[in-house]
Amino acid sequence: MKQSYLVNLLFIKLLIATFSTALAQVPKSLDSVMVYLKTHTVQDTNYVIALNVMGRELHEKGNPDYNRADSVLRVSEKLAIKLNYGLGLSRAYTNLASIYYLTDRPQQALEYFQKALTTAESYKLSPRFICGAISNVAAALSKLQQYDKVVAMQLRSLRLQEQYNVQPRIATTYGGLGTAYRELNKPKDALVYYQQALALMQVEKNIRGMAIIENNVGICYDGLKQYDKSLASYRMALKHAEDVEYELLQADILVNIGLALKLSNRFKEGIPYVERSLAIGRKQQNKGTMATAYFNLGQIYEELKDYKPAEANMKKALELATERGDKEQIANYTQGLADLYGGMKNFQQAYVYQLEKNKQIDSNTVVRTSAEVQRLVAQYKTEKKEQEIKLLRQQAQLRDKELINKRLQTNALLIGAILLLLLGAAVSAWLLNRSRLRRLEEAQKLRKQIAHDLHDEVGSTLSSISLLSGMVNSLIAQKRPEAVERAIQKINTDARQILDAMDEIIWTINPGNDSLQRIAMRLQEYAQPLMESKAISFSFQTDPALADIPVSMEVRRSLYLIGKEAINNLIKYSEATQATVRFARRADQLEVLIEDNGRGFDVTKPRERTGQTSMKQRAEAMGGSLDVQSAPEQGTRLVLTTAIAG
Structure with a gap:
């Protein structure tokens, strides 16, 4: 840290x-x-x-x-x-x-x-x-x-x-x-x-x-x-x-x-330096400095497998962070203790601290708890602790079932509430003005979209995890360790996919991301590693005039999905050596350019795999237009234009 x-x-x-x-x-x-x-x-x-x-x-x-x-x-x-x-x-x-x-x-x-x-x-x-x-x-x-x-x-x-x-x-x-x-x-x-x-x-x-x-x-x-x-x-x-x-x-x-x-890996050499830092923190009575030193001392002792001083120092760090009310430090130190107890094979304490960390990060997501528990399982499976792993997995599965049931109940109540709202809107339509009715319709559309995304992105993968988890019991009984390992690896992979999907959904609905600058940064973070993996010289440009312009969640989601689809097409099919993504403001219009010098294609013969139809539908849905210009061996130029406020 x-x-x-x-x-x-x-x-x-x-x-x-x-x-x-x-x-x-x-x-x-x-x-x-x-x-x-x-x-x-x-x-x-x-x-x-x-x-x-x-x-x-x-x-x-x-x-x-x-x-x-x-x-x-x-x-x-x-x-x-x-x-x-x-x-x-x-x-x-x-x-x-x-x-x-x-x-x-x-x-x-x-x-x-x-x-x-x-x-x-x-x-x-x-x-x-x-x-x-x-x-x-x-x-x-x-x-x-x-x-x-x-x-x-x-x-x-x-x-x-x-x-x-x-x-x-x-x-x-x-x-x-x-x-x-x-x-x-x-x-x-x-x-x-x-x-x-x-x-x-x-x-x-x-x-x-x-x-x-x-x-x-x-x-x-x-x-x-x-x-x-x-x-x-x-x-x-x-x-x-x-x-x-x-x-x-x-x-x-x-x-x-x-x-x-x-x-x-020079662990013992590091101890005197961190102890000197701790001494200064005590002298200055600076709890933040002391907490940082305690935690890092604990991590060094953990690397040395000297668990007693590691545990003592990390607990002192968490205590000081709690006194200061520093949420970031509390989250980091709680995760550190969970990892420490995992290394000590104290799975019960590891599980307790991991759940506490998960509550601090995302109390609304069922999947994250399951994924973190599976992470513990994967981390220690090489120690051949079949019984401990089996118990931990059963606890996780039981908790997942309970939480999924609660989510289903919550969804049922939510759907019921939506129906009641719609019924109330129909009864009192003549008493409500058009703007309020439009907001209710937008809220309904948003809820349906979130439910659709959760079903598409999460439902099938959760089912896969559930089936694989059930198979592991039988594989353990059959003493087939290699098959158990493959199943657990598949569970970990699926859990990571769910986390990625949930991250995109949460990012989309987070009001803190309601700006064009945030969308541009998100697309750049997505595109940069893909371009580097294909050795494509990549330029990403953002007009400073877009920094504080707000956008609705629906427009933000459409912009991101169109940009992501276009970047994926560029990576898969273009064979380009250079690519450019540019966000620019033209009067009251946003113009997003995605361009490459690849092999191009005949636009009069669109191929289904490029997703052009889907991208154009998304552009039209948010009141914009999508223009795709390309020719064989002439590269591809995609221009998305839509109105912006402010």
Whole structure:
């Protein structure tokens, strides 16, 4: 588990430091600025600057006093408004946002970073300051895990820097882009931006910033499984962090060194580094740092088959995460304990923790529980624990039957409720306006579509799992271990297929995905590995103007299915070496282009296997059109056009 959370906290401090320098006549250290404020009786713009410096120093020092810093900055805000001093007001908002960011209040941090940006733009402050304010907004969006918006904001900052020739370029903008791409599982892209940020910070002699970037570079190399490079980056980061005496950053880096050593199968070497991180967490009384160190110590001991300290450390980690209410850590640590107990052959405890993890992830899905239990079965089948496996499978089957029965009952109630709604709509049709009736019809259509998808995607595979599970008992009795293994492998494969199908259905109905940007990202994630597997040079382009345009669930589903079908056809039949997918806005129209340089085909003789009829029907159903242009040896060009709002 990479310790990148703290890096983001430290990175925001670097952003603030970059864009909150004071005037030369105002002292910059905490002690000297306090003396200045006592002796400087005139409440002018310099007084505002001094208050901002004091507020920044109070929340950035080794033992931060966030409450006092907040009070000082509120005074600065009021005085800046009174003096109509835009620069001082924007800095006050920036430092207040930094406090909220560092105390795990990302939504408030985003609000105040946006206030700082709006103020900077309205007072027409320097381009460098405005670009830095944009990067601060991106940092808050990163904390909220809205990485597509982070990329858009940071690129906006870069474009402004190029437009106004801001020199030197702002290092934290490149670093923020690197972090966003890293979180989007694009470590190679992230490294490009991190290296640019590092070069700029070396010129500025920004040691703290260099430590943060080197740490992030190490995380990227870990993702690429280049552990020698990641260890070199981590050790350089640790040296820089020690030079500036930043202990929490040191704790972060020490954990990552321990993890890189673990991934290199140098388990015992990693223990002292993680223990040093734990000691810093205790000294700083930072429960998040302590929880991370405890959990990673537990994982190292698990690799060493030393289960007693592994169990103790992981339980301490889960306890601290629960105290903090950190849902992500709780989920990760619960899964870690389930895996640990599985390795200890304590299947009952493994089952308990696995079910707890499943409740946290998806309490509405029956299939996921079954798949995870089958994962445990597959993991330990080589230990020849036929009796334990048989008992576990029987428990899973019993639970599956109970949950499936409950789902059938729920579906029956749902269908009954839908019929009642339809009956009520028919009786009161003259009393309802047309828009409300249309919404009811859309809801009915949505429910039917979900039921149809669940039946098509899940029903037959569940039946297959049920039949195979019944066969395993008989195969065990016949002492046919190879047949048992094949059956269990088939069950695992079917369960994974169900998970993939459920993932697509859940993604489709999730209102958080109601934007064209999300659809584009989903298609890119689907297409990229397929293109790479066929050695196709692939370009995926998205118009930034589409970023915040909402779309309905039905349109989103149709767009995704059309794009997926077209990409599958391209992979299977085109024999192309180059392919392009582009989302663009043309006035109030969305245009989706999917193009390749493959062998093409005669459009006057459409083949059923290409699914053209189905794609055109989907396009027409959402009020759009689909144009397919192709000729033998001339490649294929598919253009989908539909209306968009906003």
